[in-house]
Amino acid sequence: METDTNSRSVVKERELNHAPEKVWRALTQKHLIEDWLMKSDFKPEVGHRFDLEADWGKVSCEVLAVEPHKSLSYTWAAHGLESVVTWTLTETPTGTHLKMEQSGFGPDQDQAYHGARAGWERFLDNLEKVVAGLDEEDAR
Template sequence: MSNTATKTRSVVVEREVPHPPEKIWRALTQPHLIEEWLMKSDFKPVVDHRFNFRADWGAVDCQVMAVEPNKTLSYTWAAYGLESVVTWTLTPTRTGTHLRMEQSGFGPGQGQAYQGAKIGWKKFFTDLERVVGGLS
């Protein structure tokens, strides 16, 4: 029996992207590119590296949890009482890459953050695809 009060929810966005994983990986891990689709950051693809994302509305405190180049990237995402984990999974396909992002850890009282993330990540994905498309 599970107690629904302690259940957490995840936001998942998945997309087929017509670019190889290596290109998407660059946009996910190089700070000057991350800034173009997400936020300013001092990110490094190194496990345990602490960094933050900065925007005009505030900052997100993060720590890298897992790095598997061109395959998986995972980091904590803490802001305004939300303790969550963002995991990117890149799977090569015949026409490019299946890109999946899951942000897990939204608690019962965090409906606003959850809805915001659902809207926000869709926009970020669109911007990410634009950035990747511009890479040579």
């Protein structure tokens, strides 16, 4: 696969005081995804096509990779942007190091790039709240 040297990525990282299993649930269960990101018909299955819907429009996605409690990757196509979102979960002594990378912003996509930088910050704030609200007993 060729790499476009002109493309940019948005990378956001957080340290969460929760086990990877809990964070994974918030990333992969559609009712929880709706609480922090957007409405969706997501399933953590490679090849599954799904949409994320918000008041501003729709994002078309396809699951590319699933490694439970470790990583998740899917395409993110909206308003002319063809990108890939990759989540990486690394267990730490205090919980989980969460990394989100959205790659594929072209040099002419400044508005999308800056919008994503701000948007993911808000989404991750909401994700932290959703994960914190999950009861440990629910995880069983």
